[in-house]
Amino acid sequence: MPWVCSEPSRRRRALLTPLLVIGALLVIAPAPALAQPQPHNRWRLGVFPVTGFLGYTSHYGSRLGPGGSVEPHAGLDIAAPLGSPIHSWWTGVVQEVINDGACGVGLVLRSGLYEHLYCHLAGTAGADLYRSGPVSLRRGQRVNGGQLIGHVGLSGRTSGPHLHWGVRYRGRWLDPARVLRAMAASRASKRLPPPRVGGSTSAPLQP
Numbered sequence: 001m002p003w004v005c006s007e008p009s010r011r012r013r014a015l016l017t018p019l020l021v022i023g024a025l026l027v028i029a030p031a032p033a034l035a036q037p038q039p040h041n042r043w044r045l046g047v048f049p050v051t052g053f054l055g056y057t058s059h060y061g062s063r064l065g066p067g068g069s070v071e072p073h074a075g076l077d078i079a080a081p082l083g084s085p086i087h088s089w090w091t092g093v094v095q096e097v098i099n100d101g102a103c104g105v106g107l108v109l110r111s112g113l114y115e116h117l118y119c120h121l122a123g124t125a126g127a128d129l130y131r132s133g134p135v136s137l138r139r140g141q142r143v144n145g146g147q148l149i150g151h152v153g154l155s156g157r158t159s160g161p162h163l164h165w166g167v168r169y170r171g172r173w174l175d176p177a178r179v180l181r182a183m184a185a186s187r188a189s190k191r192l193p194p195p196r197v198g199g200s201t202s203a204p205l206q207p
Helices: 010-014 176-189
Strands: 020-022 025-027 055-058 061-064 070-073 076-079 085-087 092-100 104-111 114-119 124-126 129-132 135-138 148-151 162-169 172-174
Touching (some): 092 114, 092 124, 135 148, 162 176, 172 176
Antiparallel strands (some): 020 025, 114 162, 129 135, 162 172
């Protein structure tokens, strides 16, 4: 399964508009309009995937790639210091262990009809096994929401340490920023505290 995943050029990254941080979440301008499923009312239980958050370096949608041409970017790039912990957005199962030239070392987790992608990880991947420090995950292994699943690295097509985080529903890419906004709005309507990194025990997400 191909994954389009990379960072923009340094010049393009330097031109990105600064974003407002609200707790661990950012409110960012919407990507180009795409038909997407309505936010799930249980998204408030999701977990922000990165510890050591520094900012967003590339949005979801069309952008200028490293070669200067317009290309799709089916995820959100979240900058963090090298080695920062990465946590699973939701309870699910390891569907795929990746090691290629674009995503680098990565994981795909499945939660019901959702898949969440984590690219540019530190560690090693091969033979359906991913290892990074104390983390050891195999294809088919169950993980809990908020569980430590890896660390920010420099693998694959990247010019700096960050997590490329993607979310798909029924095989169709979603804008992860929209997911984060829905998480924040849902929690606010329930008067719940902002999402924390780790500590979630959420069940697999259903449609």
